[in-house]
Amino acid sequence: MNLVPMTYNVCIRVTGTNSEQCYSIDIPKSNAVTGKTVASLDKLQVEIQSGTAPYQVVVNGILQYETNINNFDVAVKQGDLLEVKTSKICEGTFSKIITLFDAVRAFPNPTSGEFDIYLPTNEDSVSIEIFGVDAKLISNANYSIENGKVHINIAKEPVGIYLVKIKSNPDEIVQIIKK
Known part of the structure; x- marks a missing residue:
């Protein structure tokens, strides 16, 4: 289920009786996946700071690998799009357009x-x-x-x-x- 974070009231009725039991269920907002990166000439060091493993490491829409480790390297080029997806869709995706250098x-x-x-x-x-x-x-x-x-x-x-x-x-x- 893809429920929006909020409090839901759920009532259960038994057919043929006047019995009804109601519950309040709180779906908390999940923390978004966050991370930081350090670039070198041909790779990116990634540290995922929050998010649930395993992580899918995707470059330009192509899955590179999956890892349970929150510190990893990935081969990239200038202008690539890095995406790190967690095991929980609700945490979102950590995305970064690669800038290996910002000056000549x-x-x-x-x-x-x-x-x-x-x-x-x-x-x-x-x-x-x-x-x-x-x-x-x-x-x-x-x-x-x-x-x-x-x-x-x-x-x-x-x-x-x-x-x-x-x-x-x-x-x-x-x-x-x-x-």
């Missing part, structure tokens, strides 16, 4: 040549310009964004400081140190 980041930095730029976007591609410290344009290309990141290689460039301009709205500039 480069890693590793310093680099020996290859590095990734992590972008908080759902776009498929991005235009990137790379400048030397002397403001000389070294590269201007479109890059595919895969799993929220762009892979760049400046191994053929000399050691130094480079400025990477990500053409977006607004444009972002990241300083890269090549060692």
Whole structure:
């Protein structure tokens, strides 16, 4: 039964008699499922703070697994929808749109040549310009964004400081140190 939380009056009558017994039944409001998350580059650490196990862990509508543990990790990508459902429908669903990063980041930095730029976007591609410290344009290309990141290689460039301009709205500039 899906009863709304409130007090219900229920009376039971025995057919053929004048007997009637009445009861008051209180259906309390359940606590909603709550949790907190900590993001890393490719996974989310989830701690369910209230809610009844077992928990169904769903990413983008696809059941990943079921667990009785209230602390767990789940593989995610930028922009995924995480849902954690409890064994009691009345507790609701813990939902979170995944933001693994909220600012443009480069890693590793310093680099020996290859590095990734992590972008908080759902776009498929991005235009990137790379400048030397002397403001000389070294590269201007479109890059595919895969799993929220762009892979760049400046191994053929000399050691130094480079400025990477990500053409977006607004444009972002990241300083890269090549060692």
